[in-house]
Amino acid sequence: MLSNLSSSLPPGLALIGERWSPGIGDPSVIGWLTVVAYFGCFWLCLRAKRSAKAASAPRRVQMAWLILAVGTFLLGINKQLDLQTFLTQVGKDMAKEGGWYRDRRVVQVWFIRGILVAGTAALLAGGWAMREHLRHFLLPGIGAVFIVSFVMIRASSFHHVDGFLSSAPGGLRMNWLLELGGIGLMARGAWIFPRPTGQHPTRNSGA
Numbered sequence: 080m081l082s083n084l085s086s087s088l089p090p091g092l093a094l095i096g097e098r099w100s101p102g103i104g105d106p107s108v109i110g111w112l113t114v115v116a117y118f119g120c121f122w123l124c125l126r127a128k129r130s131a132k133a134a135s136a137p138r139r140v141q142m143a144w145l146i147l148a149v150g151t152f153l154l155g156i157n158k159q160l161d162l163q164t165f166l167t168q169v170g171k172d173m174a175k176e177g178g179w180y181r182d183r184r185v186v187q188v189w190f191i192r193g194i195l196v197a198g199t200a201a202l203l204a205g206g207w208a209m210r211e212h213l214r215h216f217l218l219p220g221i222g223a224v225f226i227v228s229f230v231m232i233r234a235s236s237f238h239h240v241d242g243f244l245s246s247a248p249g250g251l252r253m254n255w256l257l258e259l260g261g262i263g264l265m266a267r268g269a270w271i272f273p274r275p276t277g278q279h280p281t282r283n284s285g286a
Contacts, residue, residue: 109255110158116262117155123269124148124219130274140212144272147219147265154226191232198228215272222264229257 128144179186202224209216 113255113258113262114155114158116259116266117151117158120262120266120269121148121151121155123266124151127269127272130272134273137212139209140215143209143212143216144269147223147269150223150227151262151265154230157230194228194231198224216268218268219265220268222261222266222268225264226258226261229254229261 124144124147128141128148131141131144174186202220205216205220205224206213209220
């Protein structure tokens with residue numbers, strides 16, 4: 080009965096309960112450390128958003144921090160749900176059904192190129208939109224684009240990319256360094272975002 084029900088569902092939904100199910104994607108210490116880093120970055124971005132509001136910063140500045148906060152929160156959840164594995168399997172099924180599975184490497188290469196171009200375009204567009212506040216959003220912007228591009232490229236399941244991400248120079252896997260590095264850039268940018276001046280009186284304020 081379940082098999083008949085699965086066959087009547089769209090390709091993506093039919094995977095749930097068969098070849099993919101929600102669970103802990105990376106139970107290692109580094110995996111949980113990355114989750115903590117995501118949620119820590121979420122808190123810092125939320126604090127920066129509140130600081131921007133308290134300082135009556137432009138609405139676009141407040142919205143930028145809110146978007147970054149929501150994004151890091153969702154990425155923290157996705158880190159252990161491993162939704163990119165689900166997307167990878169959906170892509171494989173589509174390739175097999177479409178008859179182009181043998182040529183998937185070409186599609187993967189173009190997919191990665193598209194992600195890199197889109198990431199660069201997003202960084203440039205964000206930089207232009209926030210050009211008056213670039214000193215506050217350069218690090219978070221680079222970190223955000225970097226993390227999203229990393230997650231999407233990893234979801235492409237390209238063999239050579241997987242081999243690179245799984246390599247461990249000095250005992251540290253590249254995917255750990257790259258992902259945590261992107262989170263670190265975002266967290267650093269949120270940490271140094273100025274608090275309202277009223278919260279930091281100068282030495283001469285009482286004179």
